Amino acid sequence: MSQVHIWQRKPEPITEFNGEEVADVVVVGAGIAGCTAAQSVSESGASVICIEKFDQPSAHGVDIGAIDSILQREAGIEISPVEAARLIYAWSQQQANYQLIRTFTERSGEVMSHYVQIAREAGYTVHLNTEHTARADWDTLDDRFRMFRTAHVFNDPNAPESDGPLRNVVYAVRVIYESALAHGAKFYFNTPAEQLIKEDGRVVGVAVSDGEGGYKRITGRNGVIMATGGITNNKEMIECFCPMALYADGNAYTPVGGNAGDGHIMCAWAGAAFSRCFPAPLIHPVSFTALKPGMDSSWLAVNRNGKRFCNETAWEPIVTNARISAPGNVAWSIWDSDYLEHYKRMEPIKYAALPDDILEEVEENVAKGRYKRADSIEELAEAIGVPAGNLVATVARYNELVDSGVDEDFGVPERFLSPCKRGPFYASKISAVMLSLLYGMRVDDNSQVCDANDDPIPGLYAVGAVQGDFFANSYPVTMPGADHGRALCFGRLVGLALAKGENIDGTPAA
Numbered sequence: 001m002s003q004v005h006i007w008q009r010k011p012e013p014i015t016e017f018n019g020e021e022v023a024d025v026v027v028v029g030a031g032i033a034g035c036t037a038a039q040s041v042s043e044s045g046a047s048v049i050c051i052e053k054f055d056q057p058s059a060h061g062v063d064i065g066a067i068d069s070i071l072q073r074e075a076g077i078e079i080s081p082v083e084a085a086r087l088i089y090a091w092s093q094q095q096a097n098y099q100l101i102r103t104f105t106e107r108s109g110e111v112m113s114h115y116v117q118i119a120r121e122a123g124y125t126v127h128l129n130t131e132h133t134a135r136a137d138w139d140t141l142d143d144r145f146r147m148f149r150t151a152h153v154f155n156d157p158n159a160p161e162s163d164g165p166l167r168n169v170v171y172a173v174r175v176i177y178e179s180a181l182a183h184g185a186k187f188y189f190n191t192p193a194e195q196l197i198k199e200d201g202r203v204v205g206v207a208v209s210d211g212e213g214g215y216k217r218i219t220g221r222n223g224v225i226m227a228t229g230g231i232t233n234n235k236e237m238i239e240c241f242c243p244m245a246l247y248a249d250g251n252a253y254t255p256v257g258g259n260a261g262d263g264h265i266m267c268a269w270a271g272a273a274f275s276r277c278f279p280a281p282l283i284h285p286v287s288f289t290a291l292k293p294g295m296d297s298s299w300l301a302v303n304r305n306g307k308r309f310c311n312e313t314a315w316e317p318i319v320t321n322a323r324i325s326a327p328g329n330v331a332w333s334i335w336d337s338d339y340l341e342h343y344k345r346m347e348p349i350k351y352a353a354l355p356d357d358i359l360e361e362v363e364e365n366v367a368k369g370r371y372k373r374a375d376s377i378e379e380l381a382e383a384i385g386v387p388a389g390n391l392v393a394t395v396a397r398y399n400e401l402v403d404s405g406v407d408e409d410f411g412v413p414e415r416f417l418s419p420c421k422r423g424p425f426y427a428s429k430i431s432a433v434m435l436s437l438l439y440g441m442r443v444d445d446n447s448q449v450c451d452a453n454d455d456p457i458p459g460l461y462a463v464g465a466v467q468g469d470f471f472a473n474s475y476p477v478t479m480p481g482a483d484h485g486r487a488l489c490f491g492r493l494v495g496l497a498l499a500k501g502e503n504i505d506g507t508p509a510a
Contacts, residue, residue: 005236005237005240006236006265007237007261007264007265007268007269008268010268010269011195011269013195013197013198014194014195014197014207014215016214016215017207017214017215017216017217018210018212018214018215018216019210019216019217020216020217020218020219021049021216021217021218021219022218022219022220022221023046023047023048023049023186023218023219023220023221024041024046024047024048024220024221024222024498024499025037025041025046025047025048025049025220025221025222025223025224025225025495025498025499026048026049026050026051026205026206026218026219026220026223026224026225027041027048027049027050027051027224027225027227027495028050028051028193028206028224028225028226028227028228028263028266029050029051029052029058029226029227029228029229029263029464029466030050030051030052030054030056030057030058030177030187030189030227031057031058031059031173031227031229031464031487032059032064032169032172032173032176032464032484032487032488032491033227033463033464033465033466033467033487033488033490033491034050034052034225034227034228034463034464034491035050035057035173035176035177035180035491036115036176036463036487036488036491036492036495037050037225037227037463037491037492037494037495038050038180038185038187038495039176039177039179039180039183039185039492039495040491040492040493040494040495040496040499041185041495041496041498041499042180042183042184042185043179043180043183044495044496044499044500045499046222046498046499046500047184047186048180048185048186048495048499049185049186049187049188049218049220050180050185050186050187050188051187051188051191051193051206051208051218052187052188052189052190052191053190053191053192053193053257053262054189054190054255054257054258055189055190056189057173057174057177057187058173058229058255058258059169059170059172059173059174060166060169060170060253061166061168061169061253061435061484062129062133062151062153062165062166062168062169062481063129063133063134063150063151063152063153063168063169063480063481063484063485064112064151064152064153064154064169064172064481064484064485064488065108065150065151065152065479065480065481065482065483065484065485065486066108066109066111066112066150066152066481066485066488066489067079067081067084067105067106067108067109067148067150068081068108068109068110069108069109069112069113069116069152070109070112070113070116070117071112071116071126071127071128071152072109072128072149072150075128075149077128077149079139079148079149079150081102081105081106082102082105084105084148084150084478084479085098085101085102085104085105085106087143087146087476087478087479088101088105088476088478088479088482089101090143091280091471091472091473091474091475091476091478092277092280092471092472092473092476093472093473095276095277095278095472095473096277096469096470096471096472097443097444097445097469097470099445100443100445100447100467100469100470100490101470103445103489103490103493103504104470104485104486104489104490107489107493108485108486108488108489111488111489111492111493112152112485112488112489114492115172115175115176115488116152118175118176118179119154119171119172119175122175122178122179123157123158124154124155124156124157124171124175125154125155125157126152126153126154126155127152127153127155128149128151128152128153129151129152129153129480129481130149130349130350133151133295133480134147134149134150134151134480134481135147135347135349135350136149136349137348137349141413142413143478144313144315144411145313145315145413146478147477147478147479147480148478148479148480150479150480150481150482150485151480151481152481152485153165153168154168154169154171154172154175155168155171156171156174159171166253169484172484172488188208190211191208191209191211192208192209192262193206193207193208193228193262193263193266194206194207194208194209194215194266195207195266195269196224196266196267196269196270196460197217197219198270198271201457201458202457202458202459202510203223203224203270203457203458203459203460204219204220204224204459205217205218205219205220205224206218206220206224220459222459222498222499222501222509223459223460223461223498223509224459224460224461225461225462225463225491225494225495225498226263226266226267226441226449226460226461226462226463226466227263227462227463227464227466227487227491228262228263228264228266228464228465228466229258229259229260229262229263229464229465229466230259230261230436230437230438230439230440230464230465230466231259231260231261231264231437231439231465232251232253232254232259232434232436232437233251233254233256233257233258233259233260233261234259234260234261237261237264237439238437241274241279241439242278242279242281242437242439244281244321244324244325245279245281245283245434245437247324247329247432248281248283248320248324248432248433248434249431249432249433249434250433250434251433251434251435252286252433252434252435253435253436259436259437259465263462263466264440264441264466267441267449267460267462267466268441270457270460271451271457272441272442272449272450272451272457272460273441273442273450273451273452273454274439274440274441274442274468275439275440275441275442275443275468275469275472276442276469277439277468277469277471277472277473278472278473279437279438279439279472280437280438280439280471280472280473280474280475281317281434281436281437281438281474281475282317282434282435282436282437282438282475282483283316283317283320283321283324283432283433283434283435284316284317284320284432284433284435285316285319285320285323285430285431285432285433286431286433287428287431288361288365288370288371288428289358289361289362289365290350290354290355290358290361291339291343291354291358291362292314293333293335293428293430294312294314294316294319294320294323294333294430294431295314295316295319296314296347296350297314297333297335297339297342297343297346297347297418298312298313298314298346298412298416298417298418299312299333299334299335299339299418299420300312300333300334300335300394300395300398300418300420301319301322301323301331301332301333301334301430302331302332302334302386302391302394303326303327303328303330303331303386304326304327304328304330304331304385304386305327305386305387305390306381306386306387306388306389306390306391306394307390307394308394308397308398308409308410309322309326309331310322310323310326310331310410311407311410311411311412312333312410312412312416313412313413313416314346314416315477316475316477317474317475317477318474319430320430320431320432321474323430323432324432330429331429331430332384332386332427332428332429332430333427333428333429333430334380334391334395334420334425334426334427335418335420335425335426335427336419336420336421336422336423336424336425336426337422337423337424337425337426338419338421338422339362339418339426340354340358340359342418342419345415345418346415346416346418362426366426370428371426371427371428372384372426372427372428373424373425373426373427374423374424374425375423375424375425376423376425377391377392377395377420377425378391378392380425380426380427383427384427395420397409398420399419399420399421401417402417402418402419403419405417436465436483438465438470438471438475438483439468440462440465440466440467440468440469440470441462441466441467441468442454442468442469443461443462443467443468443469444456445504445505446461446494446497446503446504446505446507447461447462447463447467447490447493447494447504448460448461448462448503448510449461449462456510458509458510459509459510461494461498463487463490463491463494464486464487464490464491465483465487467486467490470486471483497509
């Protein structure tokens with residue numbers, strides 16, 4: 001007997017309420033997409049209520065992607081929206097909605113520029129990222145590894161250094177949230193949404209818990225925008241839609257109870273269809289030093305049999321996807337004592353920003369057991385538990401390819417081939433941590449949620465991780481910050497449009 005999932009078990013409609021509030025637009029969720037939608041509605045002069053189950057806005061991460069922003073123009077960076085859309089679409093194997101992608105590549109710059117200006121006026125700084133996840137000099141590589149300079153990073157000059165880079169999107173959301181409040185947006189925290197309210201086929205509002213065992217009705221005259229986050233913390237959905245993600249080493253960002261698929265479930269109960277695209281898991285390696293194997297460094301990778309099994313170019317999804325599919329879901333990065341020389345060739349810009357104590361940092365991690373070190377390849381094989389004969393043969397073959405300058409086996413560009421010849425030798429397990437699982441509801445070109453017949457459901461829109469059909473199969477690292485960037489972009493575009501009772505394309509909202 002097949003399992004009946006929670007999103008397939010539609011509950012009885014909530015019809016009794018202990019009060020009602022009405023606004024032009026209702027936003028469900030106060031993350032980057034929801035706060036941006038609420039700010040855009042209120043900035044337009046319309047009324048908006050944003051409800052959130054946590055006690056404050058939610059945010060995490062580093063980069064927010066955009067094309068043709070004021071920062072990029074100031075830096076003389078030109079990126080073709082058509083070329084960027086082509087590559088993002090290609091990553092989806094043409095399953096995603098090209099028009100959504102094209103809207104993003106053409107309009108994200110104006111959206112980003114707007115919030116850069118607001119941030120600057122509020123005393124924050126914004127810069128283009130080259131020091132963390134993004135690369136400044138990969139835009140000339142071929143399409144497999146091409147990376148545009150799209151990553152924008154918000155900073156609070158008064159924040160303590162201990163905040164770290166994962167606070168960057170927190171600062172962006174703070175700027176947007178404060179602007180929304182200044183324009184009159186209402187935010188209700190500790191207020192979980194329970195059901196969408198549908199009348200005569202139209203979504204007209206949201207039933208929320210009133211904190212006293214009952215419900216309150218929040219009505220949106222022009223529509224409801226779902227911005228409740230993803231499904232990273234919903235095991236039932238992961239098992240159903242993306243079982244591969246079950247093999248990740250946990251998830252990095254999700255707070256307890258967050259990204260639980262709440263909005264997806266409520267949309268399904270209201271008759272919405274899930275995306276027909278395959279999910280795009282955002283799974284990256286992490287490590288203990290600035291020389292992150294599989295993320296910043298393209299070291300030789302071997303599986304538990306001591307054999308090379310993938311292209312090791314530090315292009316996060318392809319390395320982690322390969323590790324998850326490797327025997328035993330385990331793999332190792334291998335490098336030699338000339339690693340700084342190799343890193344300088346691979347990543348000259350990041351090399352210049354390495355901490356002065358990087359050598360000591362590596363050795364500290366050896367002492368802590370995080371990295372393995374051995375004087376010979378045979379001894380390293382014993383240390384990591386792989387067959388010595390296989391590892392010796394693998395290293396020899398790899399060194400032959402490095403010397404020839406052509407990776408005949410997996411196609412790593414010559415720049416990222418690093419010989420493994422001079423001991424002592426090092427090894428680190430390749431990690432695969434889930435940052436997000438990008439899978440949402442079926443939407444049209446206006447990000448209006450659709451039913452199983454692809455007909456838009458009147459009054460219902462999705463932004464951020466609830467929006468499906470933008471990503472598919474694998475995350476397009478060709479555009480760093482694309483996930484947060486599309487949340488910002490469509491949060492604003494849908495918010496501005498619904499404030500006027502319109503769709504993004506200017507047609508009247510159904």
